[in-house]
Amino acid sequence: MSFLIVGASVAGTRTAIALRQRGFSGHIVLLESEEHWPYDKPPLSKDLLAEGHVPDVPRLLTPELAAEFALDVRLGMRATGLDPARRVVFTHTGDEFSYERLVIATGAHARSLPIPAVPGVHTLRTLDDATALREALAGRPRVAVVGAGFIGAEFASAARGRGLDVTLIEALEIPMSHVFGDEVGREISSIHTLHGAGLVTGARVERFLGSEQVEGVALAGGTEVPADLVVVGVGAVPNTHWLADSGLPIDGGVHCSDRFEVEGFPSIFAIGDLALRRHPLLGVSARIEHWTSAGEQADAVAAFVTGAEPLAAQLPYVWSDQYGARIQMVGMPSLGELAHREGSIAEGRFRAVYTDTDHNPIAQVSVNDPRAVAAFRKNHRRGGSLADLVGQQTSAR
Numbered sequence: 001m002s003f004l005i006v007g008a009s010v011a012g013t014r015t016a017i018a019l020r021q022r023g024f025s026g027h028i029v030l031l032e033s034e035e036h037w038p039y040d041k042p043p044l045s046k047d048l049l050a051e052g053h054v055p056d057v058p059r060l061l062t063p064e065l066a067a068e069f070a071l072d073v074r075l076g077m078r079a080t081g082l083d084p085a086r087r088v089v090f091t092h093t094g095d096e097f098s099y100e101r102l103v104i105a106t107g108a109h110a111r112s113l114p115i116p117a118v119p120g121v122h123t124l125r126t127l128d129d130a131t132a133l134r135e136a137l138a139g140r141p142r143v144a145v146v147g148a149g150f151i152g153a154e155f156a157s158a159a160r161g162r163g164l165d166v167t168l169i170e171a172l173e174i175p176m177s178h179v180f181g182d183e184v185g186r187e188i189s190s191i192h193t194l195h196g197a198g199l200v201t202g203a204r205v206e207r208f209l210g211s212e213q214v215e216g217v218a219l220a221g222g223t224e225v226p227a228d229l230v231v232v233g234v235g236a237v238p239n240t241h242w243l244a245d246s247g248l249p250i251d252g253g254v255h256c257s258d259r260f261e262v263e264g265f266p267s268i269f270a271i272g273d274l275a276l277r278r279h280p281l282l283g284v285s286a287r288i289e290h291w292t293s294a295g296e297q298a299d300a301v302a303a304f305v306t307g308a309e310p311l312a313a314q315l316p317y318v319w320s321d322q323y324g325a326r327i328q329m330v331g332m333p334s335l336g337e338l339a340h341r342e343g344s345i346a347e348g349r350f351r352a353v354y355t356d357t358d359h360n361p362i363a364q365v366s367v368n369d370p371r372a373v374a375a376f377r378k379n380h381r382r383g384g385s386l387a388d389l390v391g392q393q394t395s396a397r
């Protein structure tokens with residue numbers, strides 16, 4: 001059997017390595033559109049933007065590892081089409097790659113605003129994006145960040161860490177309220193103002209000011225936020241354009257089963273940021289755009305195709321580092337009700353627990369409290385109650 005893996009970031013490289021670790025000895029080819037050896041993305045919005053020594057970006061694969069695992073890695077090779085009937089992937093060079101099993105792991109790209117960009121307006125998704133931003137930050141610009149989600153918040157934090165003037169511009173009245181709900185969204189996003197960043201909420205960006213170089217952001221209603229550097233962090237769009245004529249079920253992601261088989265195409269798997277499936281523990285269809293999930297999905301595919309025991313589904317987990325604080329989220333808070341909160345951002349430690357309609361904990365957000373994450377997971381596995389998790393004394397709000 002042979003495997004073709006398209007996209008060599010965390011989902012793709014982890015699949016290849018997991019296949020080898022589980023004893024798969026057939027041919028494995030990885031196609032990757034970037035020229036860089038595969039690297040990890042989380043440091044791009046964190047350590048890589050900090051002032052001073054430039055840290056090495058952790059590599060997901062090196063020439064040595066590729067040789068050790070006998071992986072045929074084709075960098076700078078962009079897939080442009082797929083013919084599932086012939087089991088062939090086409091590339092921009094005109095080469096065709098045939099496969100017996102295909103893994104689609106082409107992830108996502110940063111969403112842009114539907115207005116003309118000008119020089120000085122950036123997005124942050126790739127190593128080249130982060131390198132360009134690092135260089136731009138060294139010029140000590142005034143910074144505006146459009147979007148106060150995880151990426152925007154981390155960029156704002158890095159820029160404040162350099163002592164720069166930073167203003168976040170957010171469309172929602174309460175940043176992250178779509179993820180955490182109003183009360184916790186308000187608490188978590190207070191981290192920005194606590195660390196001296198400006199925060200404009202309920203704002204709609206109309207246009208960027210300047211022509212040769214960005215001079216600011218014009219908002220509906222007439223407000224102008226002056227800036228020499230703008231980062232747009234308004235989410236990511238799945239990289240499915242190359243599959244448009246393939247006949248695969250694509251609608252906001254690649255639709256796949258519990259085992260990540262693409263619906264109707266059993267020899268094709270889709271994993272990582274672009275995989276859309278009904279999550280067995282959450283009971284809803286979702287694309288989970290988190291680093292840990294991409295790795296878990298890769299291992300699940302490798303286990304399935306090598307005939308190992310199916311791996312148990314995990315609750316989604318994401319972390320975010322902002323202003324020296326670590327924010328961790330397990331589960332999907334928007335599916336539950338806020339049932340318990342303790343601490344605050346100002347105190348440097350915070351936790352919120354969400355329950356389902358039966359009052360069982362289904363999600364948690366915590367700040368600077370890694371033990372709370374382990375405790376939540378353990379309680380969830382056991383089917384424990386809110387009182388089991390937070391103690392009888394503190395369970396009442």
Ligand SMILES: Cc1cc2nc3c(=O)[nH]c(=O)nc-3n(C[C@H](O)[C@H](O)[C@H](O)COP(=O)(O)OP(=O)(O)OC[C@H]3O[C@@H](n4cnc5c(N)ncnc54)[C@H](O)[C@@H]3O)c2cc1C
Nearest residue numbers: 007009010011033041042079106107108272273289290291
């Ligand atoms: C700046 C940043 C910081 C992050 N920080 C965190 C964090 O702190 N915690 C967390 O949980 N998650 C974080 N994430 C999210 C996490 O990195 C993603 O969930 C993860 O990278 C998804 O992996 P993936 O392999 O599915 O997709 P991607 O990482 O998007 O990789 C897709 C790969 O496919 C390649 N590709 C695309 N199209 C083609 C094509 N047509 N042909 C060939 N190759 C193609 C791309 O070049 C890319 O290498 C962060 C993401 C970013 C961008």
